[in-house]
Every structure is written in structure tokens, then in C-alpha cells.
Amino acid sequence: MEVVFYIAAIVAITSTILAITRLNAVHALLYLIVSLLSVAIVFFVMGAPFIAALEVIVYAGAIMVLFVFVVMMLNLGKKATDRERQWQRGSMWVGPSVLAAILIAEIAWLVSGPGNAVYGSTAIEPKQVGIVLFGPYLIGVELASMLLLGALVGAYHLGRRAPEKTEK
Amino acid sequence: MALVPMHQGLLLAGILFALGLVGLLVRRNVIFMLMSLEIMLNAAGLAFVVAGARWGQADGQIMFLFILTMAAAEVSVGLALVLKIYHRFKTLDSDAVSEMRG
Numbered sequence: 001m002e003v004v005f006y007i008a009a010i011v012a013i014t015s016t017i018l019a020i021t022r023l024n025a026v027h028a029l030l031y032l033i034v035s036l037l038s039v040a041i042v043f044f045v046m047g048a049p050f051i052a053a054l055e056v057i058v059y060a061g062a063i064m065v066l067f068v069f070v071v072m073m074l075n076l077g078k079k080a081t082d083r084e085r086q087w088q089r090g091s092m093w094v095g096p097s098v099l100a101a102i103l104i105a106e107i108a109w110l111v112s113g114p115g116n117a118v119y120g121s122t123a124i125e126p127k128q129v130g131i132v133l134f135g136p137y138l139i140g141v142e143l144a145s146m147l148l149l150g151a152l153v154g155a156y157h158l159g160r161r162a163p164e165k166t167e168k
Numbered sequence: 169m170a171l172v173p174m175h176q177g178l179l180l181a182g183i184l185f186a187l188g189l190v191g192l193l194v195r196r197n198v199i200f201m202l203m204s205l206e207i208m209l210n211a212a213g214l215a216f217v218v219a220g221a222r223w224g225q226a227d228g229q230i231m232f233l234f235i236l237t238m239a240a241a242e243v244s245v246g247l248a249l250v251l252k253i254y255h256r257f258k259t260l261d262s263d264a265v266s267e268m269r270g
Contacts, residue, residue, distance in 0.1 A: 005172045009180045016184055016207055020191030025199055032203055039184075039214060046177065046221040051229050058236055059210065063243050070247045071199065074254055080197070083261075087196050096193040100186035107182040112175045124226050132226040133233065140230070144237040151241030158248035 008041040023081050023088070025071045029064060036060040047123035177218035184211035198253060198260045202246050209239045 012035050019031035036059045043052040133141060188207030195201055213232040220228020250260065257264045 002172055005176075009176075012180065013183055013187070016187045019207070020187060020195070020200070020204060025197070028200065028203060032207070035184075035207070036210065039210060042177070042180065042214065043217055045172070046217060048217050048221060048229055051217055051232050054233070054236060058240065059206075063206065063240060066243060066247060067199070067203065070250060073251065074199075074260070080260065084195075084197055088194070092194055093190070096190045100190045103189075104182050104186045108175075108179055112179075124220070124224070124229060129226045129229050129233075133230050137230050140234055144234060147237060147241050151244050155244040155248040158245065158252055 005042060005045045008038045008045065011035075012038040012042065021088075023084050026068070029067050029071065033060050033064050036064070049123060050126035050129050174218060174222045177221075178215060181211045181215040181218060184208075184214065196262050198250050198262055201262060202243060202250070205246075206239060206243065209235055209242075 015031045015035040015038065019028045019035060022028035022031065036055060040052045040055040040060070043049075043055055185208050188204045188211060191204035191207065192201055195204065213235040216228040216231040216235070218228070220226065220231075253265055254260055
């Protein structure tokens with residue numbers, strides 16, 4: 001099972017790098033879906049099968065389909081790709097990459113200290129998650145429902161075609 | 169189930185978060201910036217699940233559920249804004265919308 005974790009981690013990092021460097025939006029989205037699926041494998045290895053299923057269904061399914069639909073509606077074409085290539089010179093990646101590398105080195109130094117135990121040997125089943133979710137975290141569930149309602153109303157309001165009389 | 173040391177899971181989450189941060193800082197297309205935000209939120213959720221698996225508690229997975237909800241809400245509003253920006257400015261350049269007019 002450890003080997004599965006390492007392979008999935010390498011696939012996740014590689015496909016994420018490819019996703020943030022592609023010029024074509026659809027190619028980047030497909031790499032991002034691969035990355036999310038490999039993170040789902042990592043969740044499964046870590047004993048979180050419920051979260052792995054949710055990652056596939058909600059992240060790789062619903063959210064990415066939303067991205068694909070919007071990219072299809074926009075119809076960016078070759079001009080946008082050329083302009084993006086013009087912006088993506090090599091020197092542009094140096095500053096952010098160095099800063100992020102410093103941060104990741106700090107995190108690696110902090111978490112690789114002594115006293116790291118290994119995981120327990122039990123998986124956390126969906127039933128256990130549900131009992132905790134609708135017990136101590138009930139307020140959080142209600143707040144999440146209000147957040148989703150707000151997002152629904154907001155997205156409808158923004159995406160709505162403007163009425164005729166307010167255009168001019 | 170797995171005997172992966174905790175710091176390797178956290179390191180994976182950190183690497184993914186850093187990659188999302190670099191993408192967010194470098195790309196100028198609004199859609200790519202939203203995708204980088206998704207990468208960062210996913211990495212944060214991964215850190216929560218790793219911590220939850222370390223102590224055998226379900227709380228980390230609950231936090232991932234809340235992050236998932238927030239990501240869905242954020243991306244729906246964000247993509248509606250992307251459509252609005254494209255219809256108004258005919259471009260997805262984030263520099264084009266950097267000046268706010270009241």
C-alpha cells in the first residue's frame with residue numbers, strides 16, 4: 001500500500017505541474033482532473049474511502065464539468081493562446097517559484113523532524129463520518145447549506161442576462 | 169491500512185499547495201487563476217485528511233467536506249464572474265479588470 005501512495009503522489013505532482021503550465025485551457029483541465037483522481041487514490045490509501053468517493057464525484061466530476069462548460073461557452077481560440085504564450089516567458093516563473101520553493105523547504109524541514117508516528121491501521125468508515133457530521137458539527141452543516149444557497153442566488157444574479165430597460 | 173509516515177502526506181499537500189500558489193501568481197488568464205485556487209483548496213483538504221488519519225478521528229474528513237462545499241460555492245460564483253468579465257471586456261486578462269469603477 002505504501003508503493004501505491006508514492007506512485008499516486010508522483011502522478012499528482014506531475015499532472016499538477018503540467019496543469020499550471022499548459023497554454024490550452026482544455027488540456028490544463030484534463031491534467032487537473034488526473035491530478036484530482038490521483039489525490040483520491042491517496043485518500044483511499046490513507047483510510048478515507050468516503051472522502052475518496054466524494055473527491056471523484058464532486059471535485060473531478062461536478063466542479064471540473066463546470067469548468068469545461070464555461071471554457072466551451074467562452075470559445076477562446078488561437079488568439080488567446082498566443083497572448084498567453086507571450087505572457088508566459090521563462091523569467092516570469094522564477095520569482096514565484098523561488099518563493100514557493102522556500103516555503104516548501106520550510107514545511108519539509110518542520111514536518112520531517114523527530115516524533116513522526118505512522119498512521120493507525122484502521123480506516124474511518126462513512127458511518128463514523130456521518131455520525132460526527134450530524135452530531136457536533138450540525139451547525140456547520142446548516143451554515144454550509146446557507147453558503148450554497150447564497151452561491152446559487154449569486155451565480156444566478158451574475159449570470160443573468162441584463163433586462164432591456166437597464167442597458168442604456 | 170497504510171503505513172505511510174505522516175510527514176510524507178503533509179509534504180505532498182505542501183507541494184500541491186505551492187504549485188497552486190505559483191500558478192495563481194504567474195498566470196494572467198482568470199480561468200487558470202480559478203483552477204490554481206482549486207488546487208490550493210484541494211491541497212488544504214489533503215492536509216486535513218492526513219491529520220485526521222494520523223489520529224484516527226473523523227474530524228479531518230468533516231473539514232474536507234466543508235472545504236469541498238466552499239470550493240463548489242466559490243467556483244460557481246467565480247465562473248459566473250468570468251462569463252460576465254468576458255462579455256464586458258472581450259478578454260480574460262486579469263490586468264484588464266484591475267481598475268475598479270464605482
